[in-house]
Amino acid sequence: MKRVGGKLKALAYFLSRYRRSCARRREGVSLKAEAPSTLDEGLEKRVEPGGFVALIDLRVGERAEISFVEGARAIVKRLVDMGLTRGTEVKVLKVAPFNGPIEVLVRGSRLIISRELASKVFVIRKD
Amino acid sequence: MVIMSERKIKVALAGNANVGKSAIFNCLTGLHQHIGNWPGKTVERAIGSLKFKEYEIEVIDLPGIYSFSTFSLEELISREYIAVERPDVVINVIDASVLERNLFFALQLLELQAPIIIALNQVDLARRKGINICEKKLSDLLGVPVISTIAIKGVGIHELIESVIEVVEGKKKIELKRIEYGREVEDRLRRLEDLLSGLKTTYPARFTALKLLEGDEEIKREISFINEKIVSASERYAREIEEIHGEPCFSVISSERYVVASKIAKEVQEIAPAKMSLIDRVDEIIMHKFLGYLIMLIVMFSVFYAIFAFGNFLSAMISDVFETLKPAVLKVEEEILWEGAIGGFVACITLVLPYVLPFYLLLTVLEDSGYLPRIAFLLDNVMHKMGLHGKAIIPLILGYGCNVPACYSCRIMETQRDRLIAAFAVTFIPCTARIIVILGLVASFISMEWAFTLLLIDLAITFAVSRAAFKALPGEPIGLIMEVHSLRVPSINVVVSQTWARLKSIILLVFPIYVIGGTLLAIMYAIGLLRLIEEALAPLTMGWLGLPPIAGALLLFGAVRKELVVAMPAIIFGTIDLSTVFTPIQMLVLAFLTMIYVPCVATYAMLKREFGWKVASYITIFEVAFGLLLSGIFYRLLLFIGL
Numbered sequence: 001m002k003r004v005g006g007k008l009k010a011l012a013y014f015l016s017r018y019r020r021s022c023a024r025r026r027e028g029v030s031l032k033a034e035a036p037s038t039l040d041e042g043l044e045k046r047v048e049p050g051g052f053v054a055l056i057d058l059r060v061g062e063r064a065e066i067s068f069v070e071g072a073r074a075i076v077k078r079l080v081d082m083g084l085t086r087g088t089e090v091k092v093l094k095v096a097p098f099n100g101p102i103e104v105l106v107r108g109s110r111l112i113i114s115r116e117l118a119s120k121v122f123v124i125r126k127d
Numbered sequence: 128m129v130i131m132s133e134r135k136i137k138v139a140l141a142g143n144a145n146v147g148k149s150a151i152f153n154c155l156t157g158l159h160q161h162i163g164n165w166p167g168k169t170v171e172r173a174i175g176s177l178k179f180k181e182y183e184i185e186v187i188d189l190p191g192i193y194s195f196s197t198f199s200l201e202e203l204i205s206r207e208y209i210a211v212e213r214p215d216v217v218i219n220v221i222d223a224s225v226l227e228r229n230l231f232f233a234l235q236l237l238e239l240q241a242p243i244i245i246a247l248n249q250v251d252l253a254r255r256k257g258i259n260i261c262e263k264k265l266s267d268l269l270g271v272p273v274i275s276t277i278a279i280k281g282v283g284i285h286e287l288i289e290s291v292i293e294v295v296e297g298k299k300k301i302e303l304k305r306i307e308y309g310r311e312v313e314d315r316l317r318r319l320e321d322l323l324s325g326l327k328t329t330y331p332a333r334f335t336a337l338k339l340l341e342g343d344e345e346i347k348r349e350i351s352f353i354n355e356k357i358v359s360a361s362e363r364y365a366r367e368i369e370e371i372h373g374e375p376c377f378s379v380i381s382s383e384r385y386v387v388a389s390k391i392a393k394e395v396q397e398i399a400p401a402k403m404s405l406i407d408r409v410d411e412i413i414m415h416k417f418l419g420y421l422i423m424l425i426v427m428f429s430v431f432y433a434i435f436a437f438g439n440f441l442s443a444m445i446s447d448v449f450e451t452l453k454p455a456v457l458k459v460e461e462e463i464l465w466e467g468a469i470g471g472f473v474a475c476i477t478l479v480l481p482y483v484l485p486f487y488l489l490l491t492v493l494e495d496s497g498y499l500p501r502i503a504f505l506l507d508n509v510m511h512k513m514g515l516h517g518k519a520i521i522p523l524i525l526g527y528g529c530n531v532p533a534c535y536s537c538r539i540m541e542t543q544r545d546r547l548i549a550a551f552a553v554t555f556i557p558c559t560a561r562i563i564v565i566l567g568l569v570a571s572f573i574s575m576e577w578a579f580t581l582l583l584i585d586l587a588i589t590f591a592v593s594r595a596a597f598k599a600l601p602g603e604p605i606g607l608i609m610e611v612h613s614l615r616v617p618s619i620n621v622v623v624s625q626t627w628a629r630l631k632s633i634i635l636l637v638f639p640i641y642v643i644g645g646t647l648l649a650i651m652y653a654i655g656l657l658r659l660i661e662e663a664l665a666p667l668t669m670g671w672l673g674l675p676p677i678a679g680a681l682l683l684f685g686a687v688r689k690e691l692v693v694a695m696p697a698i699i700f701g702t703i704d705l706s707t708v709f710t711p712i713q714m715l716v717l718a719f720l721t722m723i724y725v726p727c728v729a730t731y732a733m734l735k736r737e738f739g740w741k742v743a744s745y746i747t748i749f750e751v752a753f754g755l756l757l758s759g760i761f762y763r764l765l766l767f768i769g770l
Binding site for chain 2: 077085099
């Protein structure tokens with residue numbers, strides 16, 4: 001039940017973003033300059049709804065690209081400051097037993113992220 | 128002879144957690160260091176000094192952080208220190224094996240416009256991972272000197288100091304490069320910078336502008352006193368950026384900063400595939416879903432065993448020495464005085480030295496080797512049930528040795544809220560002194576099973592109160608997110624000097640309390656004041672708890688040092704056979720009460736130092752009430768079972 005709720009939320013979030021990105025295109029603001037090229041790629045991929053999964057739902061060894069982080073300001077800030085920004089590639093290294101935290105590889109360093117934080121990070125699986 | 132005038136310079140060490148900052152700090156300052164608190168804050172501050180050429184250099188080790196937001200006190204303190212105290216040089220210690228993440232912080236230091244020198248540390252570890260970094264390129268890209276170091280071996284430290292001096296003397300120029308953000312951010316940033324130019328602000332204009340866009344509350348407040356309009360302009364800009372990017376402005380800024388960090392990292396490092404090293408294999412095993420727990424149990428058990436075996440041995444030896452010093456024939460009153468005053472001194476030595484010293488030593492070893500995050504990984508879930516996260520296992524384990532350093536170690540938790548919950552839980556953990564009471568009363572005169580039962584009940588209570596505190600305290604928990612560093616063999620230098628510095632601060636706290644508190648109580652007893660208190664407490668001790676009247680005095684003694692609860696009756700009644708003094712039920716109730724009724728005075732002092740007297744007093748009052756209530760119920764339960 002909880003998980004379905006999370007997915008719905010993700011969908012709603014995605015829709016609002018999609019509208020915003022359309023608005024941006026209308027405005028004709030370019031993202032280029034110093035902004036990452038991955039941003040655009042990320043946006044295109046995100047157009048396929050249902051592509052998101054929470055980071056916590058990945059299996060050991062899977063790679064994914066971060067789409068967005070939800071939650072209270074302090075939490076999002078903490079997560080992006082630790083390098084979990086949009087377009088970043090993550091790989092799940094380990095999942096602790098008994099519903100414990102996960103260990104991921106991000107930006108060449110290893111991070112331990114608790115279950116509830118990792119369920120706030122939404123990603124798209126990479127083949 | 129010419130007396131050279133010494134020039135004083137201030138150097139700060141900044142960087143992420145666990146990059147070898149303390150190792151560099153130790154290389155620089157040796158034993159000339161002092162660990163204390165930042166004024167009015169419960170964040171550890173390490174200051175040291177060294178003499179080099181004609182300079183007297185003060186080195187300050189800033190807390191390990193990842194960002195300059197206001198997520199934690201550490202971040203706030205660090206940025207304030209750099210901006211307000213303006214150290215002559217900020218050495219940014221970078222872990223060469225995780226360059227990208229470390230550059231994210233370096234870029235923020237650049238934005239603070241601090242005079243930076245980069246110490247590219249652990250280059251040996253990076254090389255082992257197949258990472259080669261070009262110092263020169265990095266130095267050019269950032270516009271700051273870069274020195275490669277291996278702090279544990281002392282490599283590069285001399286060059287580092289030389290470079291500090293060259294910067295101070297102006298022989299080496301630092302020309303900080305400017306980080307360009309994406310156009311949408313950059314445009315608005317410049318407009319804010321223009322608005323801010325000429326104003327007197329704590330931080331440089333660009334840094335202030337960035338923080339305004341990020342919505343930093345503290346900086347918003349500062350600027351709103353100067354010019355309300357700038358703040359509202361920044362809020363408008365932030366909203367615009369948010370509209371364009373479809374994510375919060377602070378998140379856009381962090382993302383773009385990481386993009387720059389990533390770019391630089393790619394440019395300066397060459398990565399060759401590395402084969403799995405021995406230490407990686409060890410790492411695999413200690414984080415394994417089955418073997419990991421086994422090893423953790425073994426490590427914990429050995430740590431406990433080592434400490435208690437060594438502690439008991441040493442403490443018995445020291446007490447014997449003092450015992451022989453004690454005059455042979457003493458009247459009861461004299462003996463109590465002796466026990467109170469000299470005993471307090473002895474207790475401190477026999478408790479602090481044998482138990483706390485090895486605890487600190489092993490804690491530092493565990494910390495420095497990088498094992499702690501791995502324990503946190505394995506135990507996060509269990510700790511969650513207590514309303515804490517994985518790291519909290521450390522203070523809880525420490526608590527079994529002595530609550531005082533355990534409360535102190537709660538600093539490893541990130542937020543004040545987590546620290547408080549952990550410290551609160553710690554005060555319920557039976558320390559060595561309480562275990563002595565349980566062993567001395569229950570295990571010796573009733574049975575080992577009952578002693579274990581009491582300890583188990585206590586564990587359950589700890590769980591329950593911690594969870595309750597988690598529910599009751601306001602604020603949202605952030606949850607566990609921490610970096611895992613490569614395992615390493617701890618550096619002896621770091622371990623020794625940190626243990627010593629921590630030990631010193633504990634001794635200064637505990638010694639006076641033990642000696643003065645013990646003496647005062649002993650005098651009160653000798654002049655008969657305690658009799659009055661005993662009588663006043665009689666309804667509680669006798670009526671509610673079914674204890675003999677002497678319990679009133681014992682509980683007061685126990686508030687100073689818990690082990691006196693069992694030591695005092697032996698002296699007062701002149702017998703070691705306490706079963707002639709207490710009934711079995713009384714022993715159980717007394718032992719139970721001793722476990723929870725109050726944090727000892729030294730723990731109170733530590734709580735006060737960490738959280739202020741208000742919190743310390745609330746905890747104390749709660750525990751007195753809670754302890755009395757539970758013990759009364761426990762007493763009636765025992766009567767009911769008919770022991």
